[in-house]
Amino acid sequence: MRIYVMTLFPDIFNAYIGESIMKRAIDKGILEVKLYNIRDFSDNKHKKVDDYPFGGGAGMVMTPQPIFSAYEHILKENSLDNPKVIYLSPKGRIFNQKMSKEFSIEGDIILLCGHYEGIDQRVIDEIITDEISIGDYVLTGGELPALVLIDSICRLIPGVLNRNESFEDETFENNLLEYPQYTRPREFKGIEVPKVLISGNHKKVDEWRLEKSKVLTRERRPDLWNKYIQKSDKK
Missing domain, CATH: 1.10.1270.20 (tRNA(m1g37)methyltransferase, domain 2)
Known part of the structure; x- marks a missing residue:
């Protein structure tokens, strides 16, 4: 299984995926996690990725261009065709074990980690297949929820757990x-x-x-x- 993560903070993932069962799955070649820094795809000379919301209101909203560019790069680099694209959002369906099992049989999944007040709705309308929440509370960003999904999903992939760790x-x-x-x-x-x-x-x-x-x-x-x-x- 291959998981591609679009995030503003890729370093958050490195420590966790480099340990324990997840590291073992990666070392075995059962799981691959590729990280993409959304900021790297910004056309703005200052690599800006957010702006004020139309209509006013507090906070900032992630702009669509860097996310779309990152998404298109992932598709091209990895020869993907219509993969699952999951946006980690408090407005999404509550994640559960049944969903984890369904996602675990996918070959490729793209995870999008939001920040600030969220992302431009046009991104959601055009490329997102699933909006997922890990609970009825608000976090600073989507990185922790993305790690929760990766952990929960990968341990259901055949060969990741041994007999003593059966789920x-x-x-x-x-x-x-x-x-x-x-x-x-x-x-x-x-x-x-x-x-x-x-x-x-x-x-x-x-x-x-x-x-x-x-x-x-x-x-x-x-x-x-x-x-x-x-x-x-x-x-």
Whole structure:
């Protein structure tokens, strides 16, 4: 999978994608992340990328020319034809695990990180295929949301995670929160690991985990619990 990021701050990405699972995926050739500084594509002699909004109002708006030029350069340099172009925006659909799975099967994705008061609407109308938000709050820019998407998407690509890091039992799979996890030692500060987990009875362990997932989901995320119940009733 190839992810192309249009941003004003490419250095923000370097440290994160150079560590842990993401670095391993890149080293294996499973994932490629290419960064493009929008400012490099500005026709303005001062490399300006923002201006005052028409109609007045506070703040600045990212101008369309540098973004369009960066986009066209990415298409040409990488021989892309109609790729997904995701704009990270608080006005977008809320990102979730289902969307992450859908994006993970794409061959090429372009991420656009906005700043200031946002980007010129003509960019959204002409090149954006998806507007995505990571939550109902406002951030300084789109770089952190872009990293969230990259992390969430790449770990679903076959070959990125090994067997011990499988995502199949994780939170949000099947609309249930993940069950509690324990490791050594068996007893810590007088608190023992639940006996079923060290019983060797895999059927009992699976039953315990499912029940704990149900309890957690019912208590903490009634919205997910309702989805789980509805899905179960249809079977």
